[in-house]
Amino acid sequence: MVKSNKKGFTLDIAFICLICMLPLMWLIWRGYNGDLGVNPIETIVRQLGVWGLRLLIVGLAITPVVRIFKQPRLIRWRRPIGLFAFAYILLHLTSYIGIDQYFDWSAIWKDIVKRPYITFGMVGFVLLIPLAVTSFNGAIKAIGGRVWRNLHKLIYLIVPLGVLHYFLLAKADKTMPLIYGAILIVLLGWRLLEAAKRRK
Amino acid sequence: KGKLAFKPGPFSTSEKKTEYDAVTGYNNFYEFGTDKLDPAKYAASLNTRPWTVKLGGLCGKPQTLAIETLLKNALEERIYRLRCVEGWSMVIPWVGFPLANLIKLAEPTSKAKYVAFQTAEKPKEMRGLRSNVLDWPYVEGLRMDEALNPLAFLAVGLYGDLLPNQNGAPIRLVVPWKYGFKSIKSITDITFTERQPPTSWQRYGANEYGFYSNVNPNVDHPRWSQATERRIGEFRRRDTLMFNGYGDQVAGMYRNMDLKKFF
Numbered sequence: 442m443v444k445s446n447k448k449g450f451t452l453d454i455a456f457i458c459l460i461c462m463l464p465l466m467w468l469i470w471r472g473y474n475g476d477l478g479v480n481p482i483e484t485i486v487r488q489l490g491v492w493g494l495r496l497l498i499v500g501l502a503i504t505p506v507v508r509i510f511k512q513p514r515l516i517r518w519r520r521p522i523g524l525f526a527f528a529y530i531l532l533h534l535t536s537y538i539g540i541d542q543y544f545d546w547s548a549i550w551k552d553i554v555k556r557p558y559i560t561f562g563m564v565g566f567v568l569l570i571p572l573a574v575t576s577f578n579g580a581i582k583a584i585g586g587r588v589w590r591n592l593h594k595l596i597y598l599i600v601p602l603g604v605l606h607y608f609l610l611a612k613a614d615k616t617m618p619l620i621y622g623a624i625l626i627v628l629l630g631w632r633l634l635e636a637a638k639r640r641k
Numbered sequence: 642k643g644k645l646a647f648k649p650g651p652f653s654t655s656e657k658k659t660e661y662d663a664v665t666g667y668n669n670f671y672e673f674g675t676d677k678l679d680p681a682k683y684a685a686s687l688n689t690r691p692w693t694v695k696l697g698g699l700c701g702k703p704q705t706l707a708i709e710t711l712l713k714n715a716l717e718e719r720i721y722r723l724r725c726v727e728g729w730s731m732v733i734p735w736v737g738f739p740l741a742n743l744i745k746l747a748e749p750t751s752k753a754k755y756v757a758f759q760t761a762e763k764p765k766e767m768r769g770l771r772s773n774v775l776d777w778p779y780v781e782g783l784r785m786d787e788a789l790n791p792l793a794f795l796a797v798g799l800y801g802d803l804l805p806n807q808n809g810a811p812i813r814l815v816v817p818w819k820y821g822f823k824s825i826k827s828i829t830d831i832t833f834t835e836r837q838p839p840t841s842w843q844r845y846g847a848n849e850y851g852f853y854s855n856v857n858p859n860v861d862h863p864r865w866s867q868a869t870e871r872r873i874g875e876f877r878r879r880d881t882l883m884f885n886g887y888g889d890q891v892a893g894m895y896r897n898m899d900l901k902k903f904f
Contacts, residue, residue, distance in 0.1 A: 478678070479667035479873055480729060543877050548866070556865060609864060612727060613845060614675035614774050 457518050461525035464492040465532075486536050493529035494603045496522055498621060501600055501628045508635070520576055523596075527573040530603075534566055558609035565602035568595050597632075600625055645798045647736045650717030652792055652890065658720065659731035661800050663873050668807045669725065670826055671775055672760065672767040679769070680807035687766045687827065689811040694743075698757070698832035701748035708811045712797055714738040719794055719815070724856045724885045726820035730870045735815050736798030741789045749785070749833040756788040757781070757838035758814060759830035775841050781825040782838035782852065783816065784894075792817060792890050795828075818887040820854045851904040855895065856885035860904045 468488050471477050477484045500522045507516050542549050552559040572593055574580065581589045604625055608618035670680040673687075692708040716736050724730045744756065762778035764770045770777050787793065794815040797804055804810040809826025816823050822842050832838075842850035849863055858868045858881040869878040884891050895903075 479663040480677075480871065482871065482876070483729075540876075541878075545878075548869070552866065555861075558864060613671075614772070 451517075453514075454517060454521055457521050458525070461496065461522060464488065465529070482536075482540050486533060486541050489529050489533035489536055490607070493526050493533050494600075494607060494621065496526035496529060497596070497600045497603055498624055498628070500526055501596065501625070505628060505631050524573060524576055527569055530566055530569060534562075558606050561602045561609070562606035565599045565606065568599050568602075572596065572599075597629060601629075644802050645716055645736050647716035647718050647798070647801070650719045652887075653718065653720035653734075654722060654732060654886075656720075656722070656732045657874075658734055659873050664731060664733055664799065665805050665807060667873065669727075669821065670769075670807055670809070671772075672769040672777075672779065672827075673807070674769045675772070675774055683768055684806035684810075686768070687761070687763065687806045687810070689806065689827075692811050692829075694812060694828055695830050696743070696747040696832075697830070698834055699750045699753040700833045701750060703747065708797075711743075711795075711812060714742065716798065718801070721794075721815060721817040722885050723815075723817060723821050723824070724870060724881065726822060726850070726854070726862060726867075728865060728867070728870050730872050730881075730885075732872075734800055735794060735796040736801060737794050737796035737812075737815070739791060740793040740795050740814065741791065743795060743831070744788060747831075747833070752835050753833035754785055755834045755837055756783050756785060757830075757832040757834050758783075758825045758828055759832075760825055761827045761829045776844055778829075779825060779841045780838065781814070781823055781840050782834075783823075784837075785833075786894050787816070787891075790891060790894065792887060818855055818884040818891045820856060822850070823854050853895075853900075853903050855891075855900065855904075856881060857883060857900055857904065859883075860901055 468477075468485065472481070472485070500519055503515060503519045503522065507513060538544060538549060542552075553563050554560065572595060575584065575589060575592060584592070604618060604622050607621060608615060611618050666681045667677050668680040669677060670684065673680045673683040690708070693705045694708070694711065695703075695705045697703045714737075716738060718734055718736050720732060720734045722730060723733050749756075758781045760779035761767075762770065783793070794817075795812055796809070796815050797812050799805065799808055804813065806827075809824075809828075812828050813826040814824045814828065823840075837852060840850070840852060842854075843852055856867075861867050867881055870881045871878050882888075
């Protein structure tokens with residue numbers, strides 16, 4: 442059985458990390474077998490991005506699950522999920538720069554300033570960096586719990602930017618970005634309702 | 642392979658042909674789904690026999706031709722570059738005949754300024770029609786001089802064999818100086834009109850997809866750049882060429898036009 446009150450790297454956290462690594466492992470396995478499809482670079486960039494976004498959304502779902510199902514220990518899952526989301530998004534960005542654009546910095550810069558979907562994606566990524574680097578106990582102590590909590594509220598801006606990024610790049614079939622958007626609205630809406638209840 | 646009898650045609654590129662499996666496994670054919678793997682998975686459900694192409698509108702000899710008759714045309718192979726509006730490209734050996742041959746058969750009147758094309762609309766055989774991502778049936782159009790340009794081609798085959806369904810069987814348009822979506826697939830109707838006909842992608846978003854949709858590295862799609870492309874099978878992007886490299890054959894048709902306005 443998992444000891445829920447234990448701090449640090451427990452079995453359930455190890456399990457979460459393993460799950461979070463599966464999409465990357467699967468992608469590497471497909472690459473190793475030459476099974477990334479006709480346009481492998483597109484497959485890599487898209488898969489990394491979509492898994493980054495999925496993990497961000499799963500991360501946002503943790504708090505509602507904790508409250509609704511009264512499972513306080515699950516809150517510890519949020520950190521590894523968030524960090525893995527950051528890792529996928531970092532890989533998504535580096536694969537875009539490295540293998541999609543092949544370090545064509547002028548084309549990349551033009552993309553960032555001219556293409557709203559890239560602009561939103563980049564802003565979201567930049568905002569994610571302070572969250573990732575303060576995801577350690579030491580950092581929380583250093584900046585104080587209150588500052589830390591306020592800083593991490595940036596996620597309520599970052600995930601919508603991610604969904605917008607996905608929505609704007611979809612050529613015509615917006616089904617998937619709309620599904621992600623709907624889930625996001627539920628998750629953020631729940632927080633607004635909770636905040637309203639507390640104020641009463 | 643090699644079921645069709647054909648001779649080599651003009652305008653073929655000597656560039657390396659894209660692998661057959663890529664040409665037939667990575668397609669945009671929304672009648673079978675919006676994922677590029679969907680057409681290869683689901684297009685087998687399309688029944689391409691019997692099949693007729695109806696020539697009508699402003700012409701002296703409106704007629705309906707069976708696919709068997711169309712296949713009796715003298716066939717030739719044209720190895721063309723294809724540039725998708727999404728930023729990837731292929732080199733494809735098509736087998737077919739010039740579109741002009743069919744147009745001349747119908748004897749369009751002097752009033753006919755445009756040619757409208759329509760794809761089959763068979764909901765039972767095309768699962769993509771359940772989605773309203775585009776208005777069905779898929780329609781496209783060309784100006785008469787574009788349609789009569791020697792480059793404009795009707796393909797009935799690919800790599801020496803009959804067209805696979807996912808590539809637009811039994812007969813499709815190929816206009817290699819325009820983005821791929823102009824090359825309408827599985828054609829049932831060709832109509833001569835006086836006014837510019839609507840096109841499916843223009844209906845979807847007129848600010849994103851124009852009637853002309855000539856390949857042009859200097860006019861970006863509003864959401865992405867068109868300056869470069871990834872040739873399927875290659876690692877690095879390559880520069881996109883004006884009119885997809887067919888400027889010698891087609892630039893004259895657009896001499897006095899502002900291509901930023903008429904994109």
